[in-house]
Amino acid sequence: MERLYDSFAQVLADSGLTTLLNALPAWLAFDERQLIFVLATPVFIGVFVWEYLKIRHDHRLVDTRESVRNFMLGAGYQTTELLFAGLIAFPVHALAYQHRLFDIPLTFTTAVLLWVLTDLCFYWMHRSSHRVRWFWAAHVTHHSSERMNFSTAMRQNATNIFNGGWLFYVPLSLLGFNPVWIGICYALSLVYQFFIHTTLIGKLHPAIEYVFNTPNHHRVHHARNPxxxxxxxxxxxxxxxxxxxxFASERDDQPIEYGITRPVCSNSLLVNWLHEYRDIARDMRKPGTLWQRLQHLWRPPEWERTHREE
Incomplete structure (x- = not known):
């Protein structure tokens, strides 16, 4: 335990934030990514209120009760992240950083590089969250709304920290980037992504649309059209x-339908967080060998065992 705490202290010292964070336990200080997200939440609420006033008369775009539920789902996510991220994810990051391949100082160039690499890690984490059922079990909550507005961005799963998606960022610590700065890049990426969950912003300048993820691109991502x-x-x-x-762009001949192919008809927070885990357990209980049952964890969400495989 003492050795682990020394690793925490080294990470914080190398980050240059020791003075700012030395009043916090190391496992909590690490999760400045979630602290940033919590601090940004009042801004998120304010922006949503602005959007709500513009679209409140269109039930297809916003539902008051669902929006409140979305923020409650987000609060559950923030709570588990704050309580457990430093205890679960940080020891692994600290261990990787302790055995890092390079000593990478924080400069403008390395900061830009880390920003890009963090987004690359997010891409593969996000892609896996759609194509690996275990990861989808946590991510499905975010996609289960049939509306697209700023409150949808807050629709998150409280099991995320236990699901293991954070492992996709560990290679950056092993490479030599300080975990604190990885967390900051991740948090700022989440802040950016909040603002692309809206129908009020159309297509932007072609150069922006080519390089950046925009509301137009992200509306496509939330679609359930084939x-x-x-x-x-x-x-x-x-x-x-x-x-x-x-990559896919929105087509004029195929209006976007939001949501998932197997809708969840429940207002319960627990059901919205846990329904896919329940379905995985149900499918794994079906007759078959242990290998056949375990495949439900890493196969795509739509995969089903055929008669031959059983």
Whole structure:
């Protein structure tokens, strides 16, 4: 335990934030990413109120009760992240950083590099969250709304920290980037992504649309239309989608339908957080070998065992 705390202290010291964070326990100080997100929440609420006043008369765009529920789902996510991220994720990051391959100082150049690499990690984490059922079990909550507005951005799953998506960022610590700065880049990426959950902003300048993830691109990502599913995974940039063949633009002949292909008809926070885990357990209980049952954890969400596989 003492050695682990020394790793915490080294990470904080190397980050240059020791003076600012030395009043906090190391496991809480690490999660400045979530602290940034919590501090930004009043801004999020204010922006949503502005949007709500503009679209409140269109039930297809916003529902008051659902919006309140979305913020409650987000509060549950923030609570578990604050309580457990430093206890679960940070020891792994600290261990990786302790055995880092390089000593990477924080400069303008390395900060830009880290920003891009963090978004690359987000791309693969996000893509896996759609194509690996275990990760989808946590991410499905975010996609289950049939409306697209700023409150939808807050629709998150309280199990995220236990689900393991944060592992996609550990290679950056092993490479030599300080975990504190990785967390800051991640938090600022989440702040950016809040503002692309809206129908009020149309297409932007073509140069912006080509490089960055925009409201137009992200509306496609939240669609359940067959031609739009599993597209536009980017966080801040859309370039990785273009590079890896997962980009799609909205078509005039196919209006977007928001939500998931198997809707969840429940107002319960627990059901919205846990329904996919329940369905995974149900599918794993079906007759078959242990190997066949375990495949439900890493196969795509739509995968089903065939008679031959059983």
């Amino acid at each position: 031609g739009y599913i599993d597209k536009n995974y980017g966080g801040v940039f859309i370039l990785f989608d273009r590079l890896f063949g997962t």
